[in-house]
Amino acid sequence: MQGPSVQWVLMAAVRVRFAPSPTGYLHVGGARTALFNWLFARHHGGTFILRIEDTDRTRSTDEAIDQIIASLRWLGLDWDEFYRQTDRFAVHRAVAEQLLRQGAAYEHEGAVWFRIPKEGATVVPDLLAGDVRFQHRELKDLVILRSDGTPTYNFACVVDDHDMGVTHVIRGDEHLNNTPKQMLIYQALGWPTPLFAHIPLILGPDKSKLSKRHGAVSVLEYEKRGILPEALVNFLARLGWSHGDQEVFSREELIQYFDLPDVGKSASVFDEAKLLWLNHEWMKRKPVAELAGLVRRCLVETGVAPAPEVEELGAQRLLKAVELLRDRSKTVVDLAHAARFLFPGEVEWPPGSEELLRAELAPAVRALAEALGNLDNGSAEDMEKAVREVLARLEIPLKLVALPMRVIVTGSRVGPSLFEVLALAGPKRVAERLSRAAAWLEKGAR
RNA sequence: GUCCCCGUCGUCCAGCGGUCUAGGAUACCGGGCUUUCAAUCCGGAAACGGGGGUUCGAAUCCCCCCGGGGACACCA
Numbered sequence: 001m002q003g004p005s006v007q008w009v010l011m012a013a014v015r016v017r018f019a020p021s022p023t024g025y026l027h028v029g030g031a032r033t034a035l036f037n038w039l040f041a042r043h044h045g046g047t048f049i050l051r052i053e054d055t056d057r058t059r060s061t062d063e064a065i066d067q068i069i070a071s072l073r074w075l076g077l078d079w080d081e082f083y084r085q086t087d088r089f090a091v092h093r094a095v096a097e098q099l100l101r102q103g104a105a106y107e108h109e110g111a112v113w114f115r116i117p118k119e120g121a122t123v124v125p126d127l128l129a130g131d132v133r134f135q136h137r138e139l140k141d142l143v144i145l146r147s148d149g150t151p152t153y154n155f156a157c158v159v160d161d162h163d164m165g166v167t168h169v170i171r172g173d174e175h176l177n178n179t180p181k182q183m184l185i186y187q188a189l190g191w192p193t194p195l196f197a198h199i200p201l202i203l204g205p206d207k208s209k210l211s212k213r214h215g216a217v218s219v220l221e222y223e224k225r226g227i228l229p230e231a232l233v234n235f236l237a238r239l240g241w242s243h244g245d246q247e248v249f250s251r252e253e254l255i256q257y258f259d260l261p262d263v264g265k266s267a268s269v270f271d272e273a274k275l276l277w278l279n280h281e282w283m284k285r286k287p288v289a290e291l292a293g294l295v296r297r298c299l300v301e302t303g304v305a306p307a308p309e310v311e312e313l314g315a316q317r318l319l320k321a322v323e324l325l326r327d328r329s330k331t332v333v334d335l336a337h338a339a340r341f342l343f344p345g346e347v348e349w350p351p352g353s354e355e356l357l358r359a360e361l362a363p364a365v366r367a368l369a370e371a372l373g374n375l376d377n378g379s380a381e382d383m384e385k386a387v388r389e390v391l392a393r394l395e396i397p398l399k400l401v402a403l404p405m406r407v408i409v410t411g412s413r414v415g416p417s418l419f420e421v422l423a424l425a426g427p428k429r430v431a432e433r434l435s436r437a438a439a440w441l442e443k444g445a446r
Numbered sequence: 447g448u449c450c451c452c453g454u455c456g457u458c459c460a461g462c463g464g465u466c467u468a469g470g471a472u473a474c475c476g477g478g479c480u481u482u483c484a485a486u487c488c489g490g491a492a493a494c495g496g497g498g499g500u501u502c503g504a505a506u507c508c509c510c511c512c513g514g515g516g517a518c519a520c521c522a
Contacts, residue, residue, distance in 0.1 A: 021522045056521055111520050129451065138449055138518090146520040153522045177450060177517045200452075200515095207514065235458090238471090242459050245470040264459080267515060271457045274472045284485085328484035402481035414483030 014046025015167045018072075018079075019157070021053040022064035025218040026071035028270065029172065029202045029210050032236040036199055037170045038077045039237070039258035049164055050079035054086050055156050071219040075229050076251065083164070085156050092151035095159050095189065096144055104188040110147030114155070114185060116140065122180040127168075127197035127260055134180040142181055154178055158185045161194055170197045170260075173267070174209075197260055200240055200267040210270055226298060226331030228286065231279035239268045248281050276330045283326050283335070291332070292322045298336040305343040313342060321424055324416040340411065341425055347411030347433065356404050356413075362441035364396050368405065369438055372422070373431030380423040383430075387419070408437040 018034040020026065026034075041048035050072070054060035072079070096112050099105035105114050116139045124132045144155035151159070161169060176198045186193045204214035211217065222232055234249050241264065243249070243257045283291060296318060300307050310318075321339050329335035341347050349357070371390045375382055387405075391398055402418050409430055415421055422430050 019522090023522075053522065059521070109520085113520095126451095132450070134449075140518085143520045148520080150520090152520065157522090172516095173451065174516055175522090178522090198451085203515075205457090209516070238458065240458090245460060247459085247471050266452050268459090269457060271472075274458060277472060280485095325484095397481095399481055406482065412483085416482095416484085418481060 013167075014041055014044040015049065015165050016041050016046065016170055017049035017051050017161070017164065017166055018077075019051045019053045019160075019171075020068050021056065021059075021153075022061060022068060023056070023059040024064055024067075025220060026068045027210065027212075027217040028219060028222075028232075028236065029217075031071065031075060031219050031232070032202060032239060033170070033172055033199065034072060034077055035075070035233060035236050036241070036258075036263070038079075039254055040168065040170060040260065041080075042255045043258050046167075047080045048078070049081045049083065049166070051083045051160060051164070052085060053153065053156070054084060055151055055153060057086070057150065060086075067220065074223055075219065075233055081164070083160070085151075085160065088156070088160060088163075089150065091163065092156050092159050093145065093149065096151070096155070099144070099185075099188060102188065105144060111143045112145035113141045114144045114181075114188070116142070116181070116184060122183050124176070124179045124183065124196060126176065126179075127195055128263060128265055129176065129198060132176065132179075134177075139181060139184075144185075154181050155185065158182050158189075158191075162186070162189075162191045166194050168195045168197060168260075170199060173198045173201050197263070199263060200265060202239060203267050203269045205269060205271075207267075207269065214270070226333030226335070227275065227279050228282045228294075228332070230286070231275065231282040234282070235275045235278050239270070240264050248278070248285075280330050283329065283332070288319055288323050288326075291326060292319050294332050295322050295335055295339070298332050299339065302333055302336050304336050304340050309343050317342070317424065324420055324424070328414070328416070338412070338415065341409060341421070341429075344429070346436070347409070349407055349411055350413060353407050356407060357437065357441060359441050359444050361401065361404055362438055364391070364394055364401055365404070365408070365434055365441060366438040367394060368401070369431050369434035372427050372434065375427040378423055378427045378430075380417070380419040383422040383427075384419040387422075405434070409433050 016037040018030075018037045020030055020034075038048050040046070050069075052060075052065055052068075054065070096105065099114065100107070100112060103115075105112050107113070117136045119136060121133050121135045124134065126132055142154055143152050145151055160166075179196055179198075183193050202210045204210045206214075219232070223229070230251070233251065233254070237249060237254050237258070238247065241258065241262055243262060246253075249257070292315070296310055299305050299310050305313075321342055322335065325335050325338050329338055367390050368387060371386045372378065372383065375386060378386070388398070391401065403413060406415060406418055406421065407413055409425055410421055416424075425433075
């Protein structure tokens with residue numbers, strides 16, 4: 001008599017929940033648990049519940065709740081119902097009373113303990129791990145109500161999952177050991193047990209459970225680093241779940257394909273390199289205008305350029321820059337930094353540029369500065385024409401000056417087509433930087 | 447230590463008894479294209495933890511070992 005029959009469950013509407021404890025930011029492990037629950041609910045047309053497990057009042061904070069909510073919103077995981085466990089203490093106490101009256105629980109040192117049978121075993125019919133047997137003698141009686149009257153996790157969880165009609169408990173593997181205790185409580189109360197699916201953990205590069213010491217693990221941290229939510233969702237989904245050989249999934253595809261049988265059983269290592277690759281993929285797929293919006297904000301936030309300068313740049317030019325730069329940027333932050341040369345002020349030459357910027361380049365650079373400065377609004381084509389004319393006159397091959405020019409104008413040896421870059425920076429800025437460099441070269445460089 | 451889970455390229459996955467000379471992705475290496483870097487295209491190196499079974503046949507099923515991880519709170 002363990003829970004509802006399979007038939008009944010298949011017919012019932014799916015109800016799942018994500019139940020974080022607000023003791024810190026939402027990390028990627030929790031985010032994936034939330035994502036799997038959310039996808040499962042959306043795939044089956046069910047309900048996704050967000051329940052804040054704040055029974056430990058000493059460790060729970062409102063800031064953490066805000067952070068978790070902000071993280072889920074950013075990821076695009078919307079919930080249909082919301083609860084806070086602390087709002088339900090009265091219910092928890094009433095159920096504890098009932099257990100007490102039944103003799104299934106007893107008081108000791110002010111706390112209420114649930115009694116675990118001495119004999120026998122409980123089998124957890126896990127959807128992923130299969131039947132897992134726990135001998136009762138391995139389990140210890142557990143506190144369900146602390147001496148201050150607040151409920152503990154294993155108890156509140158059972159009461160709430162039952163009251164909220166949760167059909168599938170999808171949670172991290174670290175909870176598998178708690179499950180027999182929870183099942184025993186369900187049984188003592190005469191309640192049907194939900195279905196359980198314990199998903200494997202996410203590990204750090206050292207193969208231990210992912211934690212702060214592995215570096216960036218907070219969801220919001222990834223946002224700050226210029227990761228797209230589409231990419232993080234895609235990446236997290238592929239950690240432990242797959243659909244054939246497909247790697248890139250839109251949110252819609254994920255909802256369409258996701259289901260529990262395709263979830264693996266082994267823990268997986270969080271691989272930043274692959275996240276970055278996926279991020280790049282999503283940067284390429286995102287509508288330019290949307291990406292440009294993110295870049296605009298990032299430009300200011302990362303201090304690449306103050307807001308007025310970004311405004312002055314204009315939407316068209318920003319769009320064009322994003323279009324050209326996104327192919328060579330892994331993150332939005334990367335892109336913003338690569339766009340530095342679009343703004344006023346000097347650009348810093350990369351180390352080792354002295355070898356590139358040799359004094360004999362001075363006449364050419366001077367000539368180019370003058371020619372390009374005379375253009376009033378150069379397109380890439382105009383720029384190219386002007387540059388080639390000057391070089392033809394001086395009989396200097398483009399190859400000789402292309403890299404130096406690029407460095408002088410952008411402060412980088414790499415980037416989009418030289419002429420596109422010149423057009424993007426604009427004749428005025430190009431001329432300024434070239435003549436400054438020419439002066440420096442004329443003084444004999446160094 | 448006890449209990450539980452897991453074990454295919456460095457990493458993420460495919461594989462669900464024969465079609466596997468083990469496939470894809472990423473990362474890495476080499477090449478093409480290009481004024482550079484990307485993008486893109488071509489190519490390369492790279493794995494079934496070990497040992498027993500079962501079977502005509504095992505990466506796929508069973509057992510043992512080894513290895514990794516998780517849980518052992520009046521935390522969740």
